[in-house]
Amino acid sequence: NAGVTQTPKFRILKIGQSMTLQCTQDMNHNYMYWYRQDPGMGLKLIYYSVGAGITDKGEVPNGYNVSRSTTEDFPLRLELAAPSQTSVYFCASTLYPGNTIYFGEGSWLTVV
Amino acid sequence: AQSVTQLGSHVSVSEGALVLLRCNYSSSVPPYLFWYVQYPNQGLQLLLKYTTGATLVKGINGFEAEFKKSETSFHLTKPSAHMSDAAEYFCAVSDLGVVRSGSNYKLTFGKGTLLTVNP
Numbered sequence: 001n002a003g004v005t006q007t008p009k010f011r012i013l014k015i016g017q018s019m020t021l022q023c024t025q026d027m028n029h030n031y032m033y034w035y036r037q038d039p040g041m042g043l044k045l046i047y048y049s050v051g052a053g054i055t056d057k058g059e060v061p062n063g064y065n066v067s068r069s070t071t072e073d074f075p076l077r078l079e080l081a082a083p084s085q086t087s088v089y090f091c092a093s094t095l096y097p098g099n100t101i102y103f104g105e106g107s108w109l110t111v112v
Numbered sequence: 113a114q115s116v117t118q119l120g121s122h123v124s125v126s127e128g129a130l131v132l133l134r135c136n137y138s139s140s141v142p143p144y145l146f147w148y149v150q151y152p153n154q155g156l157q158l159l160l161k162y163t164t165g166a167t168l169v170k171g172i173n174g175f176e177a178e179f180k181k182s183e184t185s186f187h188l189t190k191p192s193a194h195m196s197d198a199a200e201y202f203c204a205v206s207d208l209g210v211v212r213s214g215s216n217y218k219l220t221f222g223k224g225t226l227l228t229v230n231p
Contacts, residue, residue: 004155031218033218033219035221040121040223040224041223042202042221042222042223042224043156043202043221044221045218045219045220048218058218090155090156092156097144097206098144098161098163100158100161101146101158101219103148103155103156103157104155105154105155106153106154106155
């Protein structure tokens with residue numbers, strides 16, 4: 001079973017560049033999330049979506065954008081990359097509230 | 113607003129010893145509570161969760177946690193640690209009160225506790 005798939009796994013960006021982290025799930029989940037993980041800080045919610053066409057900001061949305069044109073896909077866009085965006089990014093999804101939230105394997109991003 | 117506090121960023125135990133990882137939460141409504149485990153360079157995997165019903169919850173790999181409303185706690189325990197338990201553990205909370213159709217259901221995570229197991 002594929003579950004939640006993120007690409008790329010590793011990426012180095014230069015300051016000011018833009019890129020998109022891809023996330024797709026094959027479980028027909030309505031709820032999808034993007035988190036970033038920094039050492040000693042746990043996971044912080046960037047953006048989330050409760051269904052196709054619906055997105056909303058989390059705790060740390062600045063510098064990021066998302067879209068949800070289909071149930072399966074939830075890409076995260078970084079515009080004008082900054083060193084502060086160096087982090088590990090996790091995409092996650094769940095079918096309905098209270099159910100298990102499934103995580104992708106993470107995307108390691110370095111901005112230099 | 114909901115929040116999670118994990119007491120101790122690093123816990124070290126000997127193999128075969130009791131594992132106790134502490135988690136306290138803040139929520140204005142009955143919460144959903146979760147423990148996730150993260151092995152190096154991997155994503156998060158659900159260990160166990162509490163939504164409703166029995167307050168003692170059993171999870172995978174011999175872990176269990178007890179929801180104590182009066183103490184706003186959800187501590188994770190395992191009677192006997194194995195070397196393979198070495199990982200980072202995250203407690204998470206979600207407000208049951210906002211769980212409804214079309215709601216913004218999401219998890220708030222603690223900062224994590226790194227568990228090391230010594231031979």
